[in-house]
Amino acid sequence: MGAQVGALYSSSSFTGRHSSNESETLNLMSVYGYRRDASLAESFRWGEGLIGTCARQRSRVLVSEIPAEYPRVASALGEAAPRQILFVPILFENSLVAVMELATLGSFTELQMTLLDQLSFNVGVIMNSINASMRTQELLEEAKQIAEELQRSEERSFSVVRKS
Numbered sequence: 001m002g003a004q005v006g007a008l009y010s011s012s013s014f015t016g017r018h019s020s021n022e023s024e025t026l027n028l029m030s031v032y033g034y035r036r037d038a039s040l041a042e043s044f045r046w047g048e049g050l051i052g053t054c055a056r057q058r059s060r061v062l063v064s065e066i067p068a069e070y071p072r073v074a075s076a077l078g079e080a081a082p083r084q085i086l087f088v089p090i091l092f093e094n095s096l097v098a099v100m101e102l103a104t105l106g107s108f109t110e111l112q113m114t115l116l117d118q119l120s121f122n123v124g125v126i127m128n129s130i131n132a133s134m135r136t137q138e139l140l141e142e143a144k145q146i147a148e149e150l151q152r153s154e155e156r157s158f159s160v161v162r163k164s
Helices: 049-057 110-163
Strands: 005-011 025-032 043-045 061-063 073-075 078-080 084-092 095-104
Touching: 025 049, 025 095, 043 049, 049 061, 049 084, 049 095, 084 110, 095 110
Parallel strands: none
Antiparallel strands: 005 025, 005 095, 025 043, 061 084, 073 078, 084 095
8 A cells, every 4th residue: 555654543432442431532553664662652532633633534634744753664774754644544334443544655646545445444344343253252251250150159059058
């Protein structure tokens, strides 16, 4: 896709890590071609920064005038400032799942951006499937613990009845 670095921020409401008392956040989930360090924000509130703006608007945002303090694309041979940054919302059934941030040393073509828009739909479906599987696993573990507790309680009850 022409991107040298990227980051994926997942929505706290989608991942279930959001309570009704706190504001919705986008939490750093993964990075590509970028070192995770103190200069990389771990989370954004909706509407905060370009990540939060993309989340709130639910439409892609292309930035061509990159701020000087923006992290540089680095390799073993050197480093350079990115020329463009693209923010793409990841949706599933009209719910925001995540925001993908991509930076390039070149320029994103309209074809690449259209392809990313289409791929973002597939990524949303995949992330939803993973989230559903993880939630199912959590519920199975919870059910197993409850069943074990019930069995122990039942055994204690039978032991009391036998002693009586």
